[in-house]
Amino acid sequence: MGSLSMKKMLRHSRLALVGGAILALQGCGVIYKSTGDILISFGRSEMLPYMMTYNDVRMACVTGEAQTPLLMSFERVGSHPEKLGAMVFTTAATCAEQIALDSELRYMRAVKDGRVNEAQDARIEQKRWSAVAAQRQYTAYQNMMEAFGEQKEGECPKLKSDFDEMVWLVGNISGVQSLLNDGNADGAVGIPRDIAAKVERNMKCLDNDQWWGVPRGVRAAVWNLLPMLAPPNADAWAELEASAKKGFDSGIRLGSALYAMSAFSKGDDERLRKAIRDYAANDQNLDADYAMLDAIAGFIITGISDREWTENTGKRTPIGGLGTFWDDAAKSGPAVDINDLL
Structure with missing residues (x-):
């Protein structure tokens, strides 16, 4: 009898341990989900708005690379x-x-x-x-x-x-x-x-005026890419120019980047140069709350300028030279001294 009682006690102890482990794991799941929900709420209300005030694209990209796996892992415990x-x-x-x-x-x-x-x-x-x-x-x-x-x-x-x-x-x-x-x-x-x-x-689905002319600018860029998607009588270039201007007026120059990307993809050198010059000339009164988005526009514009400069000179856009071109002096007199820029 003593032996049987001991076996029953051991069996009950094992069951209690297993049950306790299951409850502990469930508790961990609840804790993980709560942690994920708090992290996501903080990211939405504090981290993202704060990051938007930075104009350092490299910092944003490295933050994205470093933090994305941690953030997305909370999907596994029920966060969104x-x-x-x-x-x-x-x-x-x-x-x-x-x-x-x-x-x-x-x-x-x-x-x-x-x-x-x-x-x-x-x-x-x-x-x-x-x-x-x-x-x-x-x-x-x-x-x-x-x-x-x-x-x-x-x-x-x-x-x-x-x-x-x-x-x-x-x-x-x-x-x-x-x-x-x-x-x-x-x-x-x-x-x-x-x-x-x-x-x-x-x-x-977005208000064009609220979002700096970007929604219609994106649509126009797609029309240039795939003309069959354009509505009847649509003027993609007019829309892109309007998008760029609205961006200059609001201090978020994404529309200018869309204009430059379209001109680059179409091989339209005249419009491309205009887009880059206009972007460089409109660098005042920028919206500090969305500095990161404007900086990403600058990242796109500078990349296109670097391609053009490198193809023609073997070097990137000179420091302080965004909005200028290697042949400006030949076209309009000594307006740009490339050696000084370098």
Whole structure:
């Protein structure tokens, strides 16, 4: 009897231990979810607005790279970081885009100097990092779509706050950028080609005046990319110019970057130079609350300028030379001394 009683006691003890372990694990799950909810709430109300006041794109991209895995891991315990995910994957993508750009410039210099192996290696590196950027940007777009859902023609999501609208804006722009970077990577990621049409439609859900002319600017950029999506009698360039001007007036120059990107993709040198000159000339009275978005516009503009300078001179845009071009002196007299800029 004593032996049987002892076995029963041991069995009950084991059951109690197992039950206690299960309860402890459930408790951990509750704690993890609470931690995730607090982190996401803090990120939305404090961290993101604070980061938006920075004009250091490199800091934003490194923050995105470092913090995104931690933030997104809270999905596994029931938190919902999708909206913030759209933002941090977007900023993380700029790191990959910068490396891809540096590789592209290296490729241009190698071609100019006749270094075949160097050129081939640089092109391979550019495509690899373009693929990384495309994947991050597409993940940003997917997070946005998970947060708000797929919208049919004529429908819009319930955007309850400025934060929701910003996520919708940034996530959709990332969708278009993912398509462009995937093209640079020879389609290595396999971004769906219909994403451009969806973004063009989604931009109708935002107030153009509130968001610095960017919604119509994005739509016009898509029309230049895919003319079949343009409404009858649409004038993409007029829309892009209006978007750039509205950006200058409001202190957020994203519209100017869209204009420059469209001109660059179409090989329109006159409009491209105008876009870069106008961006550089309108650097006063910027909106400090959204300095990061304006800085990202500058990152895009400077990258395009660097490509143009490197193709023609073998060097990037000189320090203090954004908005100038290597042949300005030849066209209009000694307005620019390249040696002084260098």
